[in-house]
Amino acid sequence: MTPHEPDSRPLLLGGPALGLRLAVLALLSAGLMIADHRQHHLAVIRDWLSAVVYPVQWAVQAPFAAWTSVRESFASRAQLEAENVRLAADNLALRLRQMRYEALERENQRLRTARESTSRVVQRTLVAEIVRVDLDPFRQRALVNKGSQSGVFRGQAALDANGIFGQVTRVGPLSAEIILISDAEHAIPVQVSRTGARTIALGTGRSGQLSLPYLPQNSDVVAGDLLVSSGLGGVYPPGYPVGRVTSVERDPSQPLLSIAAIPLAGLDHDPEILLVWFDSTIVEPEPAAAPEAPAPQPAAEAARGDRG
């Protein structure tokens, strides 16, 4: 078995020892799977493993990242000027909105104090870059370059500039895995912004599509309606944009509508995202808040249950 004698091993492996080894290793794998999946005992080992594999994952995308940064640093002057003009205009518009927003926020705070309910606005954010590796083509997951050393925790909400992106499913010391809102195992409690109707938006497994299968035939939803997070379940901060309804299908033979929406966050092309901290300890005692489905703690689990 020494590395310097490459042909020291027998040519023919096999015999009863092979079957025995298969059995032992298979049992070991099965044990690992059960411990990992059923009991979540392996969190420490998983964290450790993700710390081991992260350098390789990072190295895989490093040339791509380097190429992007080289391209950016050689961007032409005209391009930069155009971008600068656009950003200045954006900034002006945002500052105008900010002025109004601050006044509204103060007013909101005052009203909430009067009602003795705590507001749940985002308190702290952390920018994380997406590590461009393909974890699985059939799952909507992303790897980011911030982990438990930066205070990232399991179940943390991730946003981008346009809306809700996903939540953290696994945390390593230097990296974290995020499940996107479009993953087939993900569900997010939402509210139709125009009417206030609450429901759940499920991922479909395709990056540009969400589905809302739990609204009854008589509900008031039309294409173009904005969906915002309702904050039920405490994973996502309330009031952030999630998606826009693209089509509403009314089939009279079905009790429920079938509604499709597109996510607003740039799920497949965001270079970086925001991880947010907010106070989710107090659930608002709203009378109309009887949720259609039990508020999903890790929303993903609830979705799985719902769809059997």
Place this chain on the structure above:
Amino acid sequence: MTRRSNLGWPGITLLTIAALAATVLPLPAWLEILRPDFVALTVLWFCLLSPRMTGLLHAWGAGIALDAFRGVVLGQHALALIVITYVATKLRLQIRAFPPLQQTAVIMALLWLNEFLVFWIDGASGHPVTDWRRWLAVPAGAACWPLITGLYARFARR
């Protein structure tokens, strides 16, 4: 059999890590669906054709590493890989004697078995991926087999 080869444990580890890296290398979406299971191909090459054969332990280690890489249930790919390694080891002498086309067909069957086990465990652990396109990786992997054998043989004989 090549007498002189540099395929000690460092070489084996290097090739396995390269295969793992190829598994997560960012690709355009249409190509991503066709991405072969490089780790399975590498493990099969090591137990079938390599001048220095590896066994179940290598397959298992590579599988655990792949599980950690892709963030799936720990042990999933490990189990699938040791099963196909077992089958390949049992049939090693026949497979080695096969003409290339027939060998590729056997590899396709083994890759299918691997994918099927992964698919099964996916379902059993409550993360079913029923998209039919996941099976496209199997013929794509078989098509890569001659390429992989050529490449690795060069690496081993260098």
